[in-house]
Amino acid sequence: MYVLGIDPGLSRCGYGLVVQQHGATRAVAVGVLRTPTHLPVPDRLAELQRDVRALLQEHRPAVVAIERVLFQVNVRTAIPVAQAAGIVMAEAVAAGCEVVEYSPNQVKQAVAGVGGANKDQMERMVQTLLGIAQPLRPVDAADAVAIALCHLAHAPMLGRVAAARSVAR
């Protein structure tokens, strides 16, 4: 299953496409979608929309896992991040993907085993889980890969929940 993790943002939107095959987990494509800060916000949103659409068309992931936008972090940046996340989710559904949101704490809990894991712990866990020699760069892409890994950790349980529900009907 191909899972595209998204760390949403307007200036920098990290992405990481992860696949689990034959018991191994690989990062297939990682990067950051950037929009120029000197342009008006609506133009930047339209550029992000085009880039996200192209990314989905190129890789055709089954699932898009995206970090849920929370308020407590930074009130000033939450609005453009929410705008970017809205665009990503709408494009992902339009491309036929399943879309799942995870909170930052869910991602940390799933990847590092503790909800309060710091950046350094997260980076090392992503590196270990992918079995790569160096920490993944850029950092936004590593964050996006962590979100995709979080979904892979939850997916077996989500599958069992769905199966139990269909039996209960």
Added chain:
Amino acid sequence: MYVLGIDPGLSRCGYGLVVQQHGATRAVAVGVLRTPTHLPVPDRLAELQRDVRALLQEHRPAVVAIERVLFQVNVRTAIPVAQAAGIVMAEAVAAGCEVVEYSPNQVKQAVAGVGGANKDQMERMVQTLLGIAQPLRPVDAADAVAIALCHLAHAPMLGRVAAARSVAR
């Protein structure tokens, strides 16, 4: 000039298409785009995206004027409103429209003459400016028309600023 005013929202997204011709201002199309609250947020965002795209294709406005999302109003609802606004702005730019954001106070100032105008005053001013016998309904659509009227009030000045800038170059 056709101006589409948008009062962004995920459950209810008000729109009002306004045109100024021969000294008169008319509302050509008003309504509310709704998404079902029982669906997951990503599906609702995708539905809103389809509806906004259809609206832009049908009416082809020159300008989309949209209310700026602010935090102080309601922290819990600001995130879905920002997601909806992001989708509207990206679609509007993709459709070739000029996109302008106005704060709630700018809209009140332009339409009712005071930044602190209440709902009732705003409704009556919209009614007066359009020269219609009854208050415009639904309320979300009236709010969207007010945003379009705000742009029409600003447009002559914006034109002069642009002209002055091009002379100064």
